[in-house]
Amino acid sequence: MAMNISEKINLTETTPEDRSPEDRSMAIRESLRNAIIDRRLAPGTKLSESEVGSLFDVSRTVARAALQMLAFEGLVKTERNRGAFVSNPSPEEARQIFASRRLIEPGIVAAAVERITPEDIAEFRRQLGEEERYMNERGPAARRAEIKASGDFHLMLASVAGNVILQRFMDELVARSSLVIALYGRSGVSSCGHSEHTAVLDALEKGDGERAAKLMIHHIDHIEADLDLQVKQGLGLKDALSLA
Amino acid sequence: MAMNISEKINLTETTPEDRSPEDRSMAIRESLRNAIIDRRLAPGTKLSESEVGSLFDVSRTVARAALQMLAFEGLVKTERNRGAFVSNPSPEEARQIFASRRLIEPGIVAAAVERITPEDIAEFRRQLGEEERYMNERGPAARRAEIKASGDFHLMLASVAGNVILQRFMDELVARSSLVIALYGRSGVSSCGHSEHTAVLDALEKGDGERAAKLMIHHIDHIEADLDLQVKQGLGLKDALSLA
């Protein structure tokens, strides 16, 4: 099980202007975060400080800071004297994540309908085009990109809503949702997801916040309905298995 | 301005069973957190790594970890190569905090009404008694305790709701609200706040979630209405001033 994680992580994904000379731990966090939500790093994967450190050419101190941040947002779990692991959310956690989204996202939609500009709409259409493109491709890479793009739709919405606190909450919820889908997802989430995104956007464009919010709730319901949250209930064996 | 912060922090407030032999940074975070939401540490106060470290008899490493956590939940702001400071939320941030609460807390109430037990109710009544007691006392200490108790009501509600993710969001929102009230509060928040808490609890006891949620929204509106979010708008000077 001494599989190296190096090939799973894209070390040069920082964009030029993102290249602020500061906070390398932030960049590492971002890189690991992307790897996790892209499902290149599976739940349960161990992220040792020294390994992460040497991968990014920093000391354990910096790597540790990045892992702490990820632990704070629930993407990794740290066990004392054992290390950090990509989170393995339980079905109960999954339910709570979606319950939270059902609560927050309609509010975000309601805020977004007040502030969205034609430029935003155009940007959304571009994004939805991306989504569709990946949807029609085959292969695991396209599948990952599709899931990422699907999440980005929700994050763009939060950004348009203009509440940075809710935006941060959504960052966390979308990232953790991605983990949950990786673990419990049954089918391609997006065949339904994509059309629902366009429906929400259409309602927003017409200024119909009520309808957009309703559509968003249904959308979240559909995502959660595609999950299989029953099986792993009683065992706990699976936990140990994926942690090993 | 070289005032020592040591007298502002209660170093021995960890309860015996909280004395897990691990994660001292967590204990430090908790201690600082309480000091901030109790307003013993004013917004803008500098929290240097070495000072915090020596106060709690740990190295800068663990002090730094505690400050990072606080920065993550928005209670302190760190500036590169300058240090960490107790956050100084802007009026805009304040509005976003309360907007978020208006969105989340009705949902928490709705979840709580389904799960609340008679034991919970009794516990709430005890808590409200505390609140009233502090309300009738005079002096800054009682005032602080009153604000703390008022926030605890909301946190207990989140706990009863049974969604740990929302609970964590509320932890953050209530803590930051305390900062906002410290900065922009006009009067005693609680003379109205207390009775509103009891009203919410009464509705919950009767199982009337609709009414409880409405009452909660009004309650949040009242808290925000008590703030003076206008004055500091145009300047930006004040910001620099309070950071110095």
Next chain:
DNA sequence: TTTGGGCAAATCGTATGCAATCTTAGCGTT
């Protein structure tokens, strides 16, 4: 008196070393 430059103190950012803890492999016993 005021302004500008430069030096010194303080603080942060990061690397590294040591002790403590956990895991695992090997060995002996039943």
Next chain:
DNA sequence: AACGCTAAGATTGCATACGATTTGCCCAAA
């Protein structure tokens, strides 16, 4: 052959050391 025990290896927790950056002071020059 299975089980338990011990010791070595690996990994984290934490402290400390050193370089980098910023701040504030002081003094000189206009």
